[in-house]
Amino acid sequence: MRAFTYERADSVAAATRAIAETPGAKFIAGGTNLLDLMKLDVETPTHLVDVNRLPLAAIEETTEGGLKIGALVRNSDLAADPGVRKNYPVLSRALLSGASGQLRNKATTAGNLLQRTRCYYFYDTGKPCNKREPGSGCSAIGGFNRIHAVVGASDDCIATHPSDMAVAMQALDAKVETAMPDGSLRTIALSDFYRLPGKTPDIETVLKPGQIITAVTLPPPPAGVQIYRKVRDRASFAFALVSVAAIVETTGGKIRSARLAFGGIAPKPWRPVDAERALAGNAPSDAAFARAGEAVIAGGRGHGHNDFKLPLVKRTLTAALAAATRSA
């Protein structure tokens, strides 16, 4: 950890201004990821702007009947919110499957979206990593890559996004509300929020310098069955090898709509639109589920240690869809 300066922002405007005016500045909220990375010299901010006192910790219903989740709502509070549990159970379950109780108490909604990858090579400054040091190379390709991506990756980076929460939000068609340093507000669909690595894996989101997340909004509660299933190496406190959020509406013995998102397999929460299309209008069946699974991993590839994720995606999806359509 390098020496840094620190200030506590008392308004969104002051926070964004502080970041925009100070090169090397970063926001800090829960700090559950940033502080670890600073201790490891992976993140070296010169200035921290503490946003914990901004008035962004509320969960409110929107006029459209959806939900507005303040950027500073702690993961524990969001998971336990009665409205979330009742109307968006996929989100509550995703949150509770992540991290540990202590971390969820500290971690915030915006911080969860912006957490960095758990790629081993990203965490050690002695290793080449294009995400940490653009142009240095990707050590995970040809290295140990059990936890790495099978879809959406590039020749420069195969890291995954580790969030569970964001996977559920992706399936829920969440939007990210932000404020710019000039005071203007911008709303970004979560599906547009993350960038694939391509040749610039160091740039992970579409956020501009100083742009701050103020809230995540969810549309009105979706019809259908909501499922979050996480596959992992131990029963708790483990990142997903594969996770799936599924919101499936059936009617008249057919799937009316299926909204799917995957964690653990891609550089961002992975929304397989082709798979969703392949399911819509079809009766639930192993064959239909299998076609959807194939669509999810179409064009994907393993890198050795993570090859198992390809069949695992299909199996997990099939089971999730079967559970979601059991009453159809």
Add this chain to the structure above:
Amino acid sequence: MIDMSNPIGSTPLDRPGGLLGQALDRIDGPLKVTGRATYAYEYRGEGEVGAPPAYGFVVVASIGKGRIIAIDSAAAEKSPGVLLVMTHANASKQGDRSSGAVPQLADDRVLFHGQPVALVVAESFEEARAAAYLVKPSYAPEPGAHDLAAAQEKASVPASRGGNAPDSSKGDIDGAIAAAPIKIDVTYTTPPQSHAMMEPHATIARWDGDHLTLYTANQMLPRGIEAVAGTLRMPKDRIRLVSRYIGGGFGAKLQVQADAILAAMAARMLNRPVKLALTRQQVFAVTTHRSDTIQRLRLAAERDGTLQAVAHESWSDNAPGQTGFEGAAMATRNIYATPALLTAHRLATLDLPVSAAMRAPGEAVGLLALECAMDELAALLGMDPIALRVKNEPTTDPQNGKPFATRALVPCMQKGAELFGWNKRNPRPASVRDGEWLVGIGMSAAIRGNPMLAAKASASLGHDGVLTVRTSMTDIGTGSYTILGQIAADLLGLPIDRVRVELGDTSFPAAPGSGGSFGANSAGSAVYDACMNLREALLRKAGLQADGAVFADGAALVGNQRVPLDSLAGDGVSADGAATPGDSRQAFVQQSYGAHFAEVGVNSVTGEIRLRRMLGVFAVGRVLNAKTARSQAIGGMTFGVGAALMEAIAVDKRDGWFVNNNLAEYHVAANADIPEMNAVFIPETDDRSSAMKSKGIGELGTCGAGAALANAVFNATGIRIRDYPLTLDKVLKAWEQTDAGQRTSLSPGRLPG
């Protein structure tokens, strides 16, 4: 002096109603949960540390093998608060590694990824760490060997260790295998593992003239002094090691590590105390780990299950210059009767961090292979796995023919079968399910050596009536404080709150420490002797005969005379004690035994394996404390669950880097992985084992535990995975290979038959 060459006979500890054996709370528990127990990094203040300490931070090599060309420390030296940057260029000359020394920053060679190459010392921890990131070594990397399988052919016969030759042979192995109707020839592999104890290695070094005090986290202090003396080339009597509380060891703190040596050297250079802790990431490579193994098992039997041949060959690896090997086949010499028995160990030299002992070295991984091979043989024979083991129960040691001191393996298996409901196990694999989960039950035998080493202790009764027991024995979280207190309290007839136990300081009488399951046997027998000598001294002082005296309720009872101890103590009475194993381990086979039973679920969709319930039954001589013994046992079993299902250091084969060097990615079992676990002890006393008639218990719980899970996985699925840990990718691979068509499409409620 207690000499265990002869049985201890009747002792005051046999008297019923004592504290020994009771489930007493840890006497150090309140100190620990209120933060008043000082761990190595936590000593402060004039009295203990002297001047305010400076803080060290280690810089480690980022190549797997090669040479340091230069270390640019200019920026670090100019960084705020920095007092010293130590590299091989300015580190003091140290003893040679071959003499048991552990030299640090000795030269420009990089032997493994993660080897310390510099130390930064500064006024604060934060300043030291920030400056450490500014130290820029440049290297000339060399290609290294980082893969055991690739080096297997080049492995050689290692030197004997601890009196155990690497190879053993009895009977005609090849002939017996050729002639037997039923046989298996299987190869198991186990990965490198990390101790992953909670407290990282840490030291505060303080010099007073030419005397060195190290507050450090070390399991075996007298041996630690030897290593420090050899490394720093100074007399042993000028070194004091203090390890009053240790946050877990599991073998990781058997050796003196870089933290102690670097802190001592820096403190001498700066003429100021220096404190130094390794980071979690550094612990993985700077210290030691358990080697991976490749184990070939050949078992041959008659159709009735009578073993005709057992051959167990094991390959492990260690760093250049290191001779220690993983004794995976050692227990195979002691467990089953067979006319032909072969064991062999081979050691490959790899450019990896140093391999050394981790909880139950040898047995822990050896039984992962042997006890699954026995399960394979039982399946092939169509025989119950317990019946197969009972069939091959020996009457004397299978290798050397010596008598057993006590051996209760069969009673452990039988008791466990009864308590666990073994008769409910469906012997046909893949035939029980619970929703998505395929359910299976498995068992394994447990065996672990029961050593004892020479030890000393003192006991003194103060004028305040408080009994103080001292020995350099350590408590690494096991309960040493408590059991030694119970022994002393019973022998002097005092309540536990009148006993003070002081451990972990080489200014106390020497005990070997915590390791190899010898701690309680050794230090306990020495405390026993000290307390017996103290009884005699107290009675002598009062002019009373020791014969027939009973110490109870704070008094000595001699004949019909009752003498309160307070009145006997005067200004204080002290006695020393000592104990030696004598030839007890040569004349008799000393082992502790047990049996594990596990029920697992294997998710038919994802291949995830989860423990559902587990039972261990153990025979460990007299149980000294029912609570700490149970904790030791279920802790060991939990260790075994980790070994079976998740624990593995991932090695980047390109440069030998330990990739998952943190507790987020190096998985040990979490609470949710251990739903229901119990340990039961069979009543036993062994009067040839220790003065308390107890046996070591620290490692037995993990021996065979993982094999019980692996055998349960086979029972659940019909799949035999021989490559630990049993992660879901291996299950999926087996399914995809065996019956892809049937299992790739799975939905709950329509599971394969």
